[in-house]
Amino acid sequence: MQSYDLIVIGSGPAGQRAAIQGSKSGKRVVVVERREVLGGNCINTGTIPSKTLREAVMHLSGYMYQSIYGMNYRVKEKISMSDLSFRVQHVIKTEADVTQAQLTRNNVDIMFGTASFTGPTTIKVTGTRGITEIEAPHVVIATGTRPADSAKVPLNGTTIINSDQVLQMPEIPKSLIVVGGGVIGVEYTCMFATLGVRVVLVEKRPRLLEFADSEMVEALSYHLRDHRVTMRLNEEVESVEENAAGGVVANLMSKKKIVGDALLYAVGRQGNVDEMNLACAGIEADNRGRILVDGDFHTRQPNIFAVGDVIGFPSLASVSMEQGRIAAARAFNIPAYSNPANYPYGIYTIPEISFIGKTEEQLTDEDVPYEVGVAYYREIARGQIRGDTTGRLKIIFHRETRLILGIHIIGEGASELLHIGQAVFILGGTVDYFVETVFNYPTLAECYKAAAFNGLNKLARLQ
Ligand SMILES: Cc1cc2nc3c(=O)[nH]c(=O)nc-3n(C[C@H](O)[C@H](O)[C@H](O)COP(=O)(O)OP(=O)(O)OC[C@H]3O[C@@H](n4cnc5c(N)ncnc54)[C@H](O)[C@@H]3O)c2cc1C
Numbered sequence: 001m002q003s004y005d006l007i008v009i010g011s012g013p014a015g016q017r018a019a020i021q022g023s024k025s026g027k028r029v030v031v032v033e034r035r036e037v038l039g040g041n042c043i044n045t046g047t048i049p050s051k052t053l054r055e056a057v058m059h060l061s062g063y064m065y066q067s068i069y070g071m072n073y074r075v076k077e078k079i080s081m082s083d084l085s086f087r088v089q090h091v092i093k094t095e096a097d098v099t100q101a102q103l104t105r106n107n108v109d110i111m112f113g114t115a116s117f118t119g120p121t122t123i124k125v126t127g128t129r130g131i132t133e134i135e136a137p138h139v140v141i142a143t144g145t146r147p148a149d150s151a152k153v154p155l156n157g158t159t160i161i162n163s164d165q166v167l168q169m170p171e172i173p174k175s176l177i178v179v180g181g182g183v184i185g186v187e188y189t190c191m192f193a194t195l196g197v198r199v200v201l202v203e204k205r206p207r208l209l210e211f212a213d214s215e216m217v218e219a220l221s222y223h224l225r226d227h228r229v230t231m232r233l234n235e236e237v238e239s240v241e242e243n244a245a246g247g248v249v250a251n252l253m254s255k256k257k258i259v260g261d262a263l264l265y266a267v268g269r270q271g272n273v274d275e276m277n278l279a280c281a282g283i284e285a286d287n288r289g290r291i292l293v294d295g296d297f298h299t300r301q302p303n304i305f306a307v308g309d310v311i312g313f314p315s316l317a318s319v320s321m322e323q324g325r326i327a328a329a330r331a332f333n334i335p336a337y338s339n340p341a342n343y344p345y346g347i348y349t350i351p352e353i354s355f356i357g358k359t360e361e362q363l364t365d366e367d368v369p370y371e372v373g374v375a376y377y378r379e380i381a382r383g384q385i386r387g388d389t390t391g392r393l394k395i396i397f398h399r400e401t402r403l404i405l406g407i408h409i410i411g412e413g414a415s416e417l418l419h420i421g422q423a424v425f426i427l428g429g430t431v432d433y434f435v436e437t438v439f440n441y442p443t444l445a446e447c448y449k450a451a452a453f454n455g456l457n458k459l460a461r462l463q
C-alpha cells in the first residue's frame with residue numbers, strides 16, 4: 001500500500017488545483033486519472049475543444065470582418081470538419097502537456113487508472129497494469145460529469161450525438177437540430193449557425209439561458225434569428241429517429257416534426273460516481289450523481305472533499321479550479337478565501353455574453369431601487385475598428401448608494417472586458433469610479449465610462 005497525504009481523484013481543473021495546492025503546502029500528493037490523458041472534460045471534450053472550435057469557426061468563416069468587408073467575406077470558402085478538428089487537436093495536446101508538466105514540476109505523482117474506495121482513507125486504482133492500493137488521510141473527489149443519456153435519443157456517434165461527440169461528425173451538416181437551450185446547446189448553435197448551417201434549437205423552457213439577464217438573451221436571440229436559427233421554445237422532444245435518407249427526425253410532444261442532417265443532444269449532465277464505490281467511504285450521491293458538500297466542500301466524511309462538476313452548480317471550469325484550491329487548503333488548515341457568491345459567467349455564444357452580479361429581473365423581484373447605464377460598442381471607436389457594432393455593456397447600480405449591483409455584456413471580448421467591472425464590483429465600488437477613471441483609447445473598456453455617464457444622466461433627470 002502506497003501512502004500519501006492527499007489523494008485527488010480526477011485530473012480536470014478541480015483536481016489539478018487541489019493537487020497543486022496540496023503540494024505547495026508541502027504534502028505528498030497523488031492524482032488518479034482514469035483516462036489515458038490528463039485534463040478532464042475541460043481539456044479533452046468540454047471547455048477547451050469547444051472554445052478552440054469557436055475560435056476556428058470565427059476565423060475561417062471571416063465572421064469578425066463581415067460587417068466591414070461584407071457578408072460574403074470568408075477566410076476559407078469550403079470549411080471542413082478536419083479544418084476545425086486540426087486546430088482543436090493541436091490545442092488539446094498542448095494543454096494536456098502543460099497540465100502534466102505543471103503537476104510533475106510540483107512533485108505530484110500521477111497514477112492512471114480508475115479509483116474506487118475500499119474505505120474512507122483507502123483507494124484501489126485499477127489500471128491497465130493491474131491494481132494498486134493507496135491510502136491517505138485526505139481525499140478530494142473531482143471526478144466531473146458526462147453528458148446525460150436519454151432513452152428518447154438513440155445516440156449513434158455520427159448523426160445523433162452528444163456534446164462529447166461533436167468532432168466525431170464526419171462532415172459539417174447542412175442542417176442541425178440542437179436539443180437543449182442551456183449554455184452548451186446555445187454555444188454550439190451559434191458556432192454551427194456561423195458556419196452557415198441551418199439550426200433548429202429546441203428548448204422546453206420559455207427562454208434560453210434562464211439565469212442570464214433577459215436583455216442580453218434577447219439581443220442574442222436577435223443574432224441567432226439573423227443567422228437563420230429557428231428557436232422552438234416551450235417545446236419538448238418526444239422521440240428521435242433516423243430516416244431513410246440518412247437524416248434525423250425529432251418528434252416533438254406538440255406533434256411537430258423537425259428534420260435535420262444531424263442532431264446534437266445537450267440536455268443535462270450526470271456525475272461520474274458509478275465506479276467509485278462511494279458506499280465504502282460512507283458517502284452517497286443523488287440520482288444525478290451529485291455529491292452533497294458543505295461550504296468548505298466536506299462530504300459527510302470529514303476527511304473526504306468533493307469539488308467541481310460532481311457537486312453540481314455552477315459547473316464551470318473557472319469555479320471548479322477555485323473549489324479544488326479551497327478544499328485542499330481546508331484539508332491542511334492553510335488559510336484561503338474565495339468569494340463564492342460572486343463568480344463571473346462567460347458564455348461563449350456568438351456574440352459572447354458575460355456577466356457578474358444580479359440581473360434586472362432579480363433586482364425587480366427583490367424591489368431594489370436600481371438604475372441602468374448602457375453603452376453600445378458602435379458608439380466607441382474600438383467597436384467601429386473591430387467591426388463589432390452590435391455589442392453593448394450594461395451597468396446596473398443602486399439608485400441611492402450608487403454601488404454596482406451587476407454588469408452584463410454582450411459582444412466580442414465580453415468575457416475579458418467583464419473583469420474590469422468585476423474588480424470594481426467585488427471591491428465594493430460605485431458607478432462613479434468609471435466616470436472618474438481614464439481608460440486607454442481606443443478600447444472597448446471605454447464602454448464602462450460611456451455606460452456610467454448614461455446611467456448617471458438618468459439619475460440626474462430624476463432630481
Ligand atoms: C461543451 C462544454 C463546454 C464548456 N465550456 C466551458 C467554458 O467555456 N467555461 C467554463 O468555465 N466551463 C466550461 N465547461 C464546464 C467545464 O468543462 C467543467 O466545469 C470542468 O471541466 C469541471 O472540472 P472538473 O475538474 O470538476 O471535472 P472534469 O473536467 O470533468 O474532470 C474529471 C476527471 O475525472 C476523471 N474521473 C472520473 N471518474 C474517475 C475515477 N473513478 N477514477 C479516476 N478518474 C476519474 C475523468 O476521467 C476526468 O478526467 C464546459 C463544459 C462542456 C461540456
